[in-house]
Structures are given as structure tokens and as C-alpha cells.
Amino acid sequence: MAQLDSLGKVLSADILIVGGGISGLTAAITAKETDPSLDVLLVDKAVASKGYAGMAGRTAGLLSFVTGEDDPEDFVTYNLKEIGCYLNDQVLLRDMAHCSRRITEQLATWGVEILHNEKGKIDYAKWPFPWGTAAIDPDMCLNMSDHAKKLGVRFMDHIAVVDLLKQGERVIGAVGFEVQNGEFHIFKCSTVILANGSQNYDITLLWCGTGNGLATAWRAGAEMRNAEFGCMCDFARVDPKGWLYYGVHGGAHIAHDHLQNAKGENVSEKYRPGLHSSMDPVAANAWLQEFKLGNAPISVDASIFSHPAFFKFHPKALDQMHREAVKANFPMGQPYQVVPGFIGELGCVRVNHQMATTVPGLFAVGNVAGSGSARGGAVPTPPAKIHGTGILNALFMGSKGGPAAALHAKTVKSFGPGADLDPAQVQALKTRILAPMERQGSLTAHELIH
């Protein structure tokens, strides 16, 4: 151990969770619930111990779930036919359909608020999808991290995990560094859960996963799946200066079903009637055809936001979106012009029904393995871009992976003290990871991308 100590700070745990967004916190809580005797350590490059890490706090706070009045089979059928092009893992999809209500109701015991109606039942909209969409507190991770701490989960903030340590095929630890002071960290653990998000960096603001979890898994030899579905298109708002705004800043997420041309005609109805989960080539083609006919500009009928059946948002989510909209010069209440744009989100670590990757001891939950789980079929992460499924996906995968990882860690522990880490392996990784610090005059990430 003396040699290891000289390479960095050495820590140990039974389960190391990388990433403290919704999926990592769910995995931490459910692993502890499965076996409270296990030492669960959650690290995040942001501040997960206070619930500020991950995309949760920046969401629109819409949670999809199969309600008591829905048939879970309808959810499965809709996902197969309308979203996943029949390429879904139907066993996993059905599992999610059947346990989504339990997961949703369980959130109250973790201190997470979902808006209820005057009858004391979860308030949900049954529109535009044939299941329920409820308003959830976007600060849910604050409550979840408090709950995790009460269960005994340990947290370390500002730690970026870069690579895994292996003995043969098996994971026996991980290495990374403190993002503020660069201190190298070495973790000894039999079980690692990657919960560190997808790759969509610098495409759409707020969707800002750097994909380093995918790279970690890839370098450890994990199989990838469905990477080809990591890209999709979405409409973007274009303002008079020609600047494009995507996602929440663009207000264009629902554009695909509500397009109108310069003559005031409903373009969506003409080319792709009905309500749809997301934009597809038919919707992009509708825009193009109208453009060619000289019917541009194509805009979104903003009255959709005041439709009585439109989703209700949690007041905190509304406040958040309002702040972002103001910053992005959103023309409140006005029609706004849109163009087909690009949005991509890759989460292709292959996992089985227990969220185990193909590397023994390595699990992956949430966005990092969203499309790799094949639950959503031919769609990007989180499967799919239907309002409210990102949170459900993170909760579902976390609550599958946490208990499975706990069983794995417990089994390995029963065989005695884990494998010793190899200082030579750690040294080699440390040299590679810290190499950019030694280089002179290299490019920044932004320069490399643009």
C-alpha cells in the first residue's frame, strides 16, 4: 500500500457510484436499502452531497408514469410502434411500464415532491401521450441526497473519475482527480456503478454531458450498443438576428406538432397529423416542403402553451424556465420562427436487465446507458425524447442497478478482502490522465470541437 499511497489519495468502499444526478442517487439509495451493511461511496465532479449535481435541477420537471387508469401494455405498444421502431428490448420496457407507478409513489418516502390534486392524488395530464405526466420538484436531488445521507451513503464532491482498475476481466477499483486542486484519487472497490450521464456536450445548452462515462466504460472494455441512435434532430428557434436557440432556451421542444406557415396554415396537421413524441424526418420534411413552396417563415403557434390540457409544471420549474427564457430573449406569447436543427444525446453503454455491463463488477444506470439498455429502441438517450421519460428512465435504471450492484458487492465481499491494486497499473493511468497538464500550447476542448 505504501507505493499506492505515494501515487495519490487511496480510498475504499464496497460500491463506488460515479455521478450523483437522479440515477446515481437512486442507485445509492436502493443499494443501501438492499444491504445497509455495504459501504456505498458516491462521487461527483460537481456538488452531489447537497443535491446540486446533474441535470435534474435544470429540467422542466415533467415526470411520465403509467397511472392507475392506464394499461401498462398501451405504454409498451406506444413505445414500440410510435417511438422505438420495434427495436426495443420488450422485457425491459414492460418491466418499466409495470413498475413506473411504484417508483413514482415511492418518491414521497425519499422526500421528493410531486404535485397532488385536491383529492390528495398525484395530479397528472393525460396529454399528449396515452399515459400520465406529472409535475415533479426539479430540486428532487436535494431531497434524495439528504435521504441517501440518512441511510449512510458517503459523498465526495468535486471528484472526476476517469478510469477503472481491473484484475483480469473484473473491476477492482477506479482512479480520478479532484477537479479544483488536481489531487489524484485511487478507489479500491469491488463494484462500480457508472451514473455519469450522456454525451451531448456543446450542442444544446443545458444538455451538457461530456460523455466521459462512455469513454471510461469503453476503455475498460465494456460493450456499447445502439450508438447509431445517438443523434436526432429537433426544431430550434431562430431570432431576428439569425441566432439559434435550442431546447428550453428555444421553447421549440414541442414545435414539431404545432408548426404554421406564413399563411397561417397548420403545417403539422397537413404533413403529420396528431401528436407525436418528437420530431422525425417527416416533420423536418414538412418544414422543407413549405419552405420550397415559398410559405416560409415557419413558426410555432405559441397558443399551445395555454392549452387547458397542457402539462402543469412545478412552480420551481416554471420559475427556472422563466429565468432561462428571459435570458434567451424569448418572445413571450408571440409566435416564433423555427428551423430544423440538431440535437444529439449518446448513452450507449450496453447493460442487461440488472444494469450490469459486459465487464464484471461494472454497472451503468441513467443516461450513460439509456440507449445501451435498448429499452427505448431506435432512439437516443434518454429513451426516448418524450416529455418526462428522462427522469423516469433515471429512476427506473437506478432502482434496478442499485440492488443488483449491492448483491454483487455482497457476494464478492463474502469471498474475503478484495484484490490488491497494482501500483504499476495505477501509475500508468495517472501518467496518461495527467499528461495534458504537462503539454504546452495545446487546444482547449472548445477549440477542438469548433
Place this chain on the structure above:
Amino acid sequence: MHSLKLNEEACTRCRKCVDTCFVNALKWDTSIPKGAPVLAYPADCQICCYCEKLCPTQALEIIPDWASKYIPRTLSNAKGW
């Protein structure tokens, strides 16, 4: 590029803004006597406004620079546009 405007008088130096930034774009600047939040990696700022929202004294403001972001810049650099 995006920038941060700080009301020096209103800031209580609680550092909450730095904690809340989910992409570590904010850092605590120790080079000035009382310390202050600084937008150290403006290109990483996601204009989520969370730091503004959670600042107990509304001492900071994130000022977006949309011209530095998004397609027009990329397209104008690209051939054929």
C-alpha cells in the same frame, strides 16, 4: 463570451453559487482579499441561472452572450455558407 456581474456590496462571500454550478464553470477567486465568485470557464456556462436563483442576496447576474454561441458562428466559419 458569457460573463458574470457581481454586486460586491451585496455579496456575503457564502460561496453557494460556486457549489450550485453543475458544470464547475464558477470558481472561487482567492486572488482578491475577501474572495469572489468568478466565471472561470464561460464557454461551459449553460445559462441555467441556478447560481443567480440560489444566491441569498441576489448579488450575481449571469450575462449571456448569444453571439458567441450556436450556429451562426459555426455556419459563418463553414464553407458554402
